Amino acid sequence: MKKYWTGVFGQVRAQQKRFIRDKMSLFFTFLFPLLFLFIFGSIFKDQSTSFNVAIINNSQTEFAKNFVDSAKGNAKDSVLKIKDVKDMDDAREKLKRSELNGIIELPSGFGEVKGEGNNAKPAGTINVLYGKGSEQTGSALTAVMGQVADEINKHLGQPEAPIKAAGKAVGDEQLKSFDYTFTGLLAFSLMSMGIFGLANQMPAEKQRGSYRRLRAAPFTSGQLIISMAIHYVIISLLSLVMMVIVGTFVFQFNMRGDWGLFVLMAVLAAFMMVGLGLLIGGWAKNENQSAPLTNLVSFPMMFLSGAFFPLYMFPEWLRGASQFIPMTPITEGFRLIMTEHASLIEVLPQLGAVTAWILVVYIAAIKLFRWE
Structure with missing residues (x-):
């Protein structure tokens, strides 16, 4: 067991060093999500004339x-x-x-x-x-x-x-338009970090033979999945913290809920989104397989989870279908906590749904992982 976790955290440190040295990754991780925040924040900060x-x-x-x-x-x-x-x-x-x-x-x-x-x-x-x-x-x-x-x-x-x-x-106190949109942007940011990042990186690593050398170490698929999950969850949460700081001090976002409960939801949400990226990237042999699968998974989550379009605008049948979208409980959980001051009991359904998705996604990611 000690050797198992020594290998996991050794791989986490190696991935963090590679990440810090990659300027392009740093840009897309920390600055790119802020561009979305400034665009949407500028749009929804203005007051309507009617x-x-x-x-x-x-x-x-x-x-x-x-x-x-x-x-x-x-x-x-x-x-x-x-x-x-x-x-x-x-x-x-x-x-x-x-x-x-x-x-x-x-x-x-x-x-x-x-x-x-x-x-x-x-x-x-x-x-x-x-x-x-x-x-x-x-x-x-x-x-x-x-x-x-x-x-x-x-x-x-x-x-x-x-x-x-x-x-x-x-x-x-009434919500501003930005307050409602901001929670959706946080969920979208976690999705972008987890799915788009990993789904493209892992097939590229396979083609370079990086995972083949790890397998000869020996290094199990479970160790690789866990180590990459820890690394990307840390990066995702750092990006989320930056967005919260900018949203609060630049666009005057008013946090109405409990910060501890928000952190719990954010950590679980980050693990789930990273798990989806690991599942896609671990199964795909190359980017030709991962790209269409990424779009197939991400587009329904962007448009049907309530991140950008409130669920009350959907027809009844579509609202029912949206409950099966993995990102829906994340978006709902963030909104309940951050804008409606929901308690732990009130967000238990969302926390339970995200936890269930984590178990399913990581078991599938380990079982379906292909080394090359």
């Missing part, structure tokens, strides 16, 4: 119904983009996930006629609800609704403004 809102009508008056119909009818030409929701709970959940910029609530009794004779006019207050931490968006949305209320008051001929708009922060 507002996605939901209207919750708790009033039974005819005036309130006409207000809702008018808002939906003028949505195409308005800065307010009305989104359909089931109820207030559904609206708040979408507000929390940044699918909505705010909620326009018409309280009970809104639009009831106040006063007598010629002074009898509908009155009420429009409540503008927005996420905590999004005061700028909330103020802008409240100002827009204030202008709407002013226009209604002018038509009613009421200088005392019986129709008003009031803003209020509700629920948890």
